[in-house]
Amino acid sequence: MLNIFKRLWLVNWAEQWQYRANLVMYILYWLVSPIIYLAVWTSIATANGDVKGLTANDFVTYYMILLICDQLTSNIIIHIFAYKVQDGSLSGELIKPIHPMLTNTLVNDIAFKTLNMIVLTPIWIVLALLFKPDFASVSIGGILLSIPALLLGYMINFLLSGAITSLAFWTTRVYSIHEFYYAMILLFAGQFVPLTLMPDVIQSIARILPFQLFMYTPIQIIQGNLAMNEILQAYLTGVIWLVVVFILFRFIWRNGVKQYSAVGA
Amino acid sequence: MSPTITVEQLSKTYKVPEREGGFGAAVKSFFKRKYKDVEAVKKVDFNIEQGEIVGFLGPNGAGKTTTLKMLSGLLHPTGGKATVLGYTPWELKQDYLRSMTLVMGQRNRLSWDIPAADSFLLGQAIYRIPDNEYKATYKELNELLELEPLMKKPVRNLSLGERMKCEIAAGLLHRPKVLFLDEPTIGLDISGQVKIREFLREYNKRTGATILLTSHYMADVTALCERIIIIHHGQLKYDGGINNLSRRIAPFKLIGVTLGEVNGKDLSQYGEPVQNEEDAEKSFIQVKAEDVTKVTSRMLSDLPIHDITITDPPIEDVIERAFNE
Numbered sequence: 001m002l003n004i005f006k007r008l009w010l011v012n013w014a015e016q017w018q019y020r021a022n023l024v025m026y027i028l029y030w031l032v033s034p035i036i037y038l039a040v041w042t043s044i045a046t047a048n049g050d051v052k053g054l055t056a057n058d059f060v061t062y063y064m065i066l067l068i069c070d071q072l073t074s075n076i077i078i079h080i081f082a083y084k085v086q087d088g089s090l091s092g093e094l095i096k097p098i099h100p101m102l103t104n105t106l107v108n109d110i111a112f113k114t115l116n117m118i119v120l121t122p123i124w125i126v127l128a129l130l131f132k133p134d135f136a137s138v139s140i141g142g143i144l145l146s147i148p149a150l151l152l153g154y155m156i157n158f159l160l161s162g163a164i165t166s167l168a169f170w171t172t173r174v175y176s177i178h179e180f181y182y183a184m185i186l187l188f189a190g191q192f193v194p195l196t197l198m199p200d201v202i203q204s205i206a207r208i209l210p211f212q213l214f215m216y217t218p219i220q221i222i223q224g225n226l227a228m229n230e231i232l233q234a235y236l237t238g239v240i241w242l243v244v245v246f247i248l249f250r251f252i253w254r255n256g257v258k259q260y261s262a263v264g265a
Numbered sequence: 266m267s268p269t270i271t272v273e274q275l276s277k278t279y280k281v282p283e284r285e286g287g288f289g290a291a292v293k294s295f296f297k298r299k300y301k302d303v304e305a306v307k308k309v310d311f312n313i314e315q316g317e318i319v320g321f322l323g324p325n326g327a328g329k330t331t332t333l334k335m336l337s338g339l340l341h342p343t344g345g346k347a348t349v350l351g352y353t354p355w356e357l358k359q360d361y362l363r364s365m366t367l368v369m370g371q372r373n374r375l376s377w378d379i380p381a382a383d384s385f386l387l388g389q390a391i392y393r394i395p396d397n398e399y400k401a402t403y404k405e406l407n408e409l410l411e412l413e414p415l416m417k418k419p420v421r422n423l424s425l426g427e428r429m430k431c432e433i434a435a436g437l438l439h440r441p442k443v444l445f446l447d448e449p450t451i452g453l454d455i456s457g458q459v460k461i462r463e464f465l466r467e468y469n470k471r472t473g474a475t476i477l478l479t480s481h482y483m484a485d486v487t488a489l490c491e492r493i494i495i496i497h498h499g500q501l502k503y504d505g506g507i508n509n510l511s512r513r514i515a516p517f518k519l520i521g522v523t524l525g526e527v528n529g530k531d532l533s534q535y536g537e538p539v540q541n542e543e544d545a546e547k548s549f550i551q552v553k554a555e556d557v558t559k560v561t562s563r564m565l566s567d568l569p570i571h572d573i574t575i576t577d578p579p580i581e582d583v584i585e586r587a588f589n590e
Contacts, residue, residue, distance in 0.1 A: 007390040011376055011383050018378040091339050092373035097362040098391050261341045261355060263279070 004098060008107040016111045023112070027119050034070065034191065035127070038063035041193070042131065052197055060133040062194055065219045067124060069146075070191065071116055073153035073214040075109045077101075077161045078178045085168040085260065094257065101162050101253065109158070137224045145231055146218040152238030153213035157185075159245040160210070166249070169256030184209075190216030210241035267351075268312035269443060269475045270336065274345035277306040277331050305331040307499040308345065315442075318469055318476040320490035320507070324584055328499040329479045330369075333445045336477070337367035349443055363392060366441040368449055374435040375420045381431045382416040385438060392439035399438065405471075406434045409464040425452040433461065437468065444468075446478035450485055462488045483577055495584060502584075516554040517583070519576045520561060521547040525569035535560050539582075551578060 016023065038060065045056040054062075081101065084090040093100040164181050168174040186192055187202075188211035195206050195216050206212050217234045220226045226234070280300040306328040313319055323329050334340040336347055338354035338361065347354060352361035367373075375384045389399045407413055410430045415423055423431065433449060449465070450458040466489060469476055480486055486493065486507070493510050495503040503510060520536065523546055532538055536550035552560050557575060564570065 007387040097359040
């Protein structure tokens, strides 16, 4: 199995390099929204002294960390998979003895992510020089503790996106459904605004949903804002969600493949 | 021992959305879609024994590819049963997928942007082929198909024929026991076709693999297959030896001529005129094979002929003629 992943990696990595120009455009596009939030919230906080106790530096560090967390936990499954269902090129993968989504698509996404991180690094440094965040509250311990949260976030996001993308087996409108999912992430993962600024109701909803793990929770852990028991609770919520979304993914996937082979692969 | 492939009353009906053109129809279909049932395969029965090479023929839309897709597991049938190597194909069991191959079209196993060599190694990993076995198989494939010069170039830079060679080789790395080949020689020049044919015969001899192939080229079939299965409009029309078949289908030849000033002249006194869209320059007639010499010499002396060709009629026409009555 390891050998399969190694080979898949070599193929996908080489393929990603063929499209590096696309990739730079994608990452610039992707950067726009968090940078706008960063600029807007920082200027509001600077003008008012603070927003509900959050200083300008809190916002700068929040969004600077968010750029990395978002990149690590997000995925592009919808773009690398849905069209294969629609144009039938999935057929070639379905008759190979490996799972198309959990092997090839996964590795493809990770290759894309790796290249993204390489492109993001210089941009991130330039932004840091511009906005001069003070990372005093960030510790090595915090960064290490954020890793399980980020991993859980990536896996949950991958399986949820995978489940939604698998709806392509039934409908061509899968892209709109995915847009809605993406909006949920913007809201409940804390990209529009750090969740502490949200009304209490939203915060309580966010706490039981899995989206926090994609950005807000790891950022809070890195910034040292969470106590150990809160961190453990976040992990636990993540593990429970992981099991739930895995079952959901498998259910949709299996029925999707049946559907695919019923209508004409 | 039971046959390698058993097919019993196998049927597939597609539901195809139906809609008339125009905006009104588009709006209406948004709320209520009309479907038409298209019976692609109707209650087909056949068995194939281990080691057989069987040609699967029929005009376009006859249900060949649908049947191959069902047997390889890509399609669920709407009725009937099939087993291949004892497995029900559409359950997509890993052990089944590891012991068969489906070669269909040009972009199945090879990644477009990278050299074929990398896709081959990925195949080795996916099918868990031990190194020594992989090397031996590759060596054999290379001997038969001359792959080596093609392996380092990105697949997108290969010609159609080169790609097909690599595609077939990639599909055989795991030494499948059953091969489903959909038009394995399509787009190849004559020498390419011959090479693929020789290769398939050799592979079948060396490994005892069972092969079911569709083709547009009668030559593929006559060179490789002792047995032919013909389907037409989804129904089994013929299953038997190729010799019986040629006796049954009176052998015809196509004579195509380019005439000087009298183009468009009525040629029906020489043979049955036929349409050929691919070559509008020429007029074609169909005559019995035994009459070819007689007819051509008559035409050559009667008519101002600039160019003349004698070819086999397309397989579709032959079948259409034999089974449409």
